[in-house]
Amino acid sequence: MTAVLTNPLRVGLRQERVIPPQCLVIFGASGDLTHRKLIPALFELFRQRRLPSEFAVLGCARRPWSDEEFRARMAEALSDEVADHASAWEQFSSGLFYEPVDLQVPEHLVRLGQRLEGIDRLRATRSNRTFYLSVSPTFYGSGCRALADAGLLNDPLRSRVVIEKPFGRDYGSAEKLNRIVQTCAKENQVFRIDHYLGKETVQNILVLRFANTIFEPIWNRNFISSVQITAAETVGVEERAGYYESSGALRDMVQNHLTQMLALTTMEAPGRFDPEAIRNEKAKVLQAARLADEAEPWNCCVRGQYGPGGSRSRPIKGYREEPGVNPNSTTETYVAMKLFIDNWRWQGVPFYLRTGKQLPKRLSEVVLTFREAPVHLFDAAGGSPTANQLILRIQPNEGAEFRFEVKAPGSGMRSRPVDMQFSYDESFGEPSDEGYVRLLADAMLGDPTLFTRGDEVEAAWRLYTPLLELIEDSPWQLPVQPYEARTWGPAAADSLLASDDLMWRRP
Amino acid sequence: MTPQLTLQAPVELPPPELTSYLEKLWQHDLEHSSGASTFTLLVWQPAWVEQHLVRLGRLEGPVTGVVRPEVLEAAREAVDFCGLPPSTSPLAPELAMALGEHTGVDHVGEDLRGQHVESAISAYQPRRLITLAPTLSKSAGLETLVAAYCPLSEEGNNGATCGDVVVLRGDFDALREGLSLLQPLVPDDLPCWVWWNGSLEEAPDLLAALSSPGRRLVIDSALGPPRRCLDLLEERVNSSTAVNDLNWLRLRGWRESLAMVFDPPGRRESLSHVVHLDIDVEGSHPVQGLLLAAWIADRLGWHFVTSYNMDGDAIGADFERSDGTEVRLKLMPVPVGIPSSHPGTIVGLRLICEPDDRQPLCVILCSETGGCMRLEAGGVARMELAEDVVPKVPGSDEMEMGRLLGGGHDSTTPLLAAAAPLAAKLLPH
Structure with missing residues (x-):
């Protein structure tokens, strides 16, 4: 008999919310994101029967494609899935349409409106529309304005707009973009996407904290001595040199993904599970966060850039040798920093954030280190007892781990640390949805819980403003320090913690 | 959750005036409100046990149809009073029948069935909530009551979205007579849910008339003869007409x-x-x-x-x-x-x-x-x-109904559709 691969008793038990009839309009439909993430996520939703029959996707870009050409290109990009689920694809792709649109040309917007009305009649999508701006960030503001001028955002209950990251380049540009967007649509129509929030394990931070009674009483400065948040990548810049050269690790990872993990880890309990209540708490804690030394940020931040590495048989290029990268580039591919949060819960607790490319392991995790026992009664096998640690593993091997001391077997009373593990794989054994599946569904449902609100984005940018200004105005004070590819970053990052008698956790 | 009372005391009307009164209500009293564009909910609400308990003075009125803790407590005591086995459930139709055999001084309690809108249901803003409330009396003519209700939003927005409440009360014959009033009261352009909150055997003709194929029927297969409950589920599944079962949801x-x-x-x-x-x-x-x-x-x-x-x-x-x-x-x-x-x-x-x-x-x-x-x-x-x-599934039947209404499904859940016909086979004939 063949082994049971999935749990047959689990099928259909999740009560999924029903996405209302609607048309999803993707601007930038000829771009990578559409065929790499968005259409696969929508096809997954279709196969999970979570899309209503009254549903359509309208791809929009400048290229003069037809509906058939758009469908053929998407089928080619998803060839494996299409081969495995041919009849499902046939059904799904009949709801894919394409309209050549340049958002800067008003006549195109008029034509778009007419096309949408036609789709409403054809697919019964009832004038519900989600506009997805998968375009260059420089067009976010003008794109929203064009949609608003064409009257396509007039109905706050039937239209919403999804904006990809990055939302601004700094506090000033984010604030300006927010002002533009908020004149075009109400805040509850705007969905600023951060795909990290679509990860099951990031959402689990909220459940772990607020669905259990054992963690919250000790989740504060009285019991926690420090927190580390790491997002490490083993890849280099790949084909994103053009974008990465102008952003760097700080803008690409820290301001959004790491800051969201920080906010979920440190926010106060919301009064209820409600998008605004949660986003209020996140915004509040980010407003209370600051760099450990705002006056002299170089004391609390390290920038690095990967150099050549690897082995003789498998050499790895340094960042400056990557195609499309300036050979004298000073863009950071690694950043580590120390933050504080000035509120009653976290005053005095250091938060260490780090992210980098070409590091030895791909992983994201939050590590909460608890204060040591006030008196050491026992000898520790490792010399001194290890502080308790709670490790929330975001990826890979998603789960949580709690490290504590136990009696080492034997006649003496020596202690040694052990790990208590929870693994999503072992407990559930089902792959969780890709982040875009969850986020696209939520946007179409009009649920903004996992999207960043305007004030949250601004608070996140404001937090790093001293650092961004320093890099802009006097970069020599915070130079990029080279590190060998596939090592854990520059030595200065270790020194940042060593000065507090701490070490980065080596996962 | 606290039930919400209607915005105004329900107005009792002669049945023929019902439709014109509703039109007037929306044109004048509710002219600054918008009608919820949601669904109609038709509820068969006999509450036999509660009616008998109030009649026998074992429970203080009013009769609301909502299963409150006091109703359950009084019903549990009545199981013993009626000499039924202790395993008899307080909502079992057998208890209502046994209570019906006790006569004596009839206590009169106010009948507010259909006028309490549970917040679990009002949260989904039914456009029209129609309650059919059969009476114990075998000679009660048809009474019709109408009221508006506007659920208060926690955000406190000004533009209220309102619905209305219609109650048809009387004995079985009177309610049969009232069926002709019902059809025009159910807006064609909105989904219609029918919640049969009673035993499936007590008025099969009314059940059949109310649960016509386009409507989304909700039953409770814990109430009524098992064969009848399972056959009805199977019939609806086989004919691809939507059916939901609170007893299934409680699983x-x-x-x-x-x-x-x-x-x-x-x-x-x-x-x-x-x-x-x-x-x-x-x-x-x-x-x-x-x-x-x-x-x-x-x-x-x-x-x-x-x-x-x-x-x-x-x-x-x-x-x-x-x-x-x-x-x-x-x-x-x-x-x-x-x-x-x-x-x-x-x-x-x-x-x-x-x-x-x-x-x-x-x-x-x-x-x-x-x-x-x-x-x-x-x-x-x-x-x-x-x-x-x-763990015991928390919440009342009204909350389960709210969950169904919120889910918005217009068809039978595939798991129930697969399980119900097989369950019918499992029950020996």
């Missing part, structure tokens, strides 16, 4: 708890080697237990072979796994001291798996409120034991 905790046992991939192989399934239910109403057994059999791909009555009102059934091995089901009614609100609530489940080259696995799930001594006995010591307690 949620059992289905989730059993699925959880097999979530760890290391346990899944055992699901292909089930040899025995035991289910214990409260009292003598087997439908919930049969639905659970049918769901398990359907999910695990067992083929139904036969079903039969066993000693002690137990039901037995044989299945065949896809590898040809026999699986035996035994559904056993067990007496309980304090029965749950609904007849036939599951008390415990035991699933025995015998993989070829591994230790047998015995899964025992036990309800939070009962014990599982019977299932724990009998040679399970040599097996790997996975035991768990199934």
Whole structure:
């Protein structure tokens, strides 16, 4: 008999919310994101029967494609899935349409409106529309304005707009973009996407904290001595040199993904599970966060850039040798920093954030280190007892781990640390949805819980403003320090913690 | 959740004036409000037990139709008063019948059925809530009451979205007469849910008239004769007309708890080697237990072979796994001291798996409120034991209804559609 691969008793038990009839309009439909993430996520939703029959996707870009050409290109990009689920694809792709649109040309917007009305009649999508701006960030503001001028955002209950990251380049540009967007649509129509929030394990931070009674009483400065948040990548810049050269690790990872993990880890309990209540708490804690030394940020931040590495048989290029990268580039591919949060819960607790490319392991995790026992009664096998640690593993091997001391077997009373593990794989054994599946569904449902609100984005940018200004105005004070590819970053990052008698956790 | 009273005291009208009054209500009294563009909810609300308890002075009125703790407490006391077995559920139709046989001084209580809108339901802003409230009196003519209600939004926005409430009250004949008033009251352009909140046998003609194919019927298969309940579910499933069952929804905790046992991939192989399934239910109403057994059999791909009555009102059934091995089901009614609100609530489940080259696995799930001594006995010591307690599904029937209304599904859930016809086969004729 063949082994049971999935749990047959689990099928259909999740009560999924029903996405209302609607048309999803993707601007930038000829771009990578559409065929790499968005259409696969929508096809997954279709196969999970979570899309209503009254549903359509309208791809929009400048290229003069037809509906058939758009469908053929998407089928080619998803060839494996299409081969495995041919009849499902046939059904799904009949709801894919394409309209050549340049958002800067008003006549195109008029034509778009007419096309949408036609789709409403054809697919019964009832004038519900989600506009997805998968375009260059420089067009976010003008794109929203064009949609608003064409009257396509007039109905706050039937239209919403999804904006990809990055939302601004700094506090000033984010604030300006927010002002533009908020004149075009109400805040509850705007969905600023951060795909990290679509990860099951990031959402689990909220459940772990607020669905259990054992963690919250000790989740504060009285019991926690420090927190580390790491997002490490083993890849280099790949084909994103053009974008990465102008952003760097700080803008690409820290301001959004790491800051969201920080906010979920440190926010106060919301009064209820409600998008605004949660986003209020996140915004509040980010407003209370600051760099450990705002006056002299170089004391609390390290920038690095990967150099050549690897082995003789498998050499790895340094960042400056990557195609499309300036050979004298000073863009950071690694950043580590120390933050504080000035509120009653976290005053005095250091938060260490780090992210980098070409590091030895791909992983994201939050590590909460608890204060040591006030008196050491026992000898520790490792010399001194290890502080308790709670490790929330975001990826890979998603789960949580709690490290504590136990009696080492034997006649003496020596202690040694052990790990208590929870693994999503072992407990559930089902792959969780890709982040875009969850986020696209939520946007179409009009649920903004996992999207960043305007004030949250601004608070996140404001937090790093001293650092961004320093890099802009006097970069020599915070130079990029080279590190060998596939090592854990520059030595200065270790020194940042060593000065507090701490070490980065080596996962 | 606190029930919300209507915005105004309901106006009692002569039946012929109902439609014109509603038009006037929207044109004048509610002219600054918008009508919710949601759905119509038609509720059959007999509340027989509550009506009898109030009539006999065993419960203070008014009659609301909402199952409050006081109603349950008075009903539990009445089980003993009527000489029924202690396992009789306080909402069982048998209790209402037994109470009906007691005569004496009739206490009169105010009848507010249909005028209390539970917040679990009003949160979904029904456009029109129509309640059919049959009376104990066999000679009560048709009374019609109308009111508006505007649920207060927590955000406190000014533009209220309102609905209206219509109550048709009277004896069976009067309500039959009232059917002609109903059709024009149900807006064609909105979905219509029909909640039959009573036994399925008490007015089959009214049930048939109310639950015409385009409407989304919600029943409670814990109320009424088991054969009738399962046949109705099967008929609706076979004719592809939407049906939902509160008794099925109350199984949620059992289905989730059993699925959880097999979530760890290391346990899944055992699901292909089930040899025995035991289910214990409260009292003598087997439908919930049969639905659970049918769901398990359907999910695990067992083929139904036969079903039969066993000693002690137990039901037995044989299945065949896809590898040809026999699986035996035994559904056993067990007496309980304090029965749950609904007849036939599951008390415990035991699933025995015998993989070829591994230790047998015995899964025992036990309800939070009962014990599982019977299932724990009998040679399970040599097996790997996975035991768990199934938490009681919190909330009232109104909350389950709210969940259904919020889900917006216009068809029968596929799991129920697969389980109900099989459950009908499991009940021996």
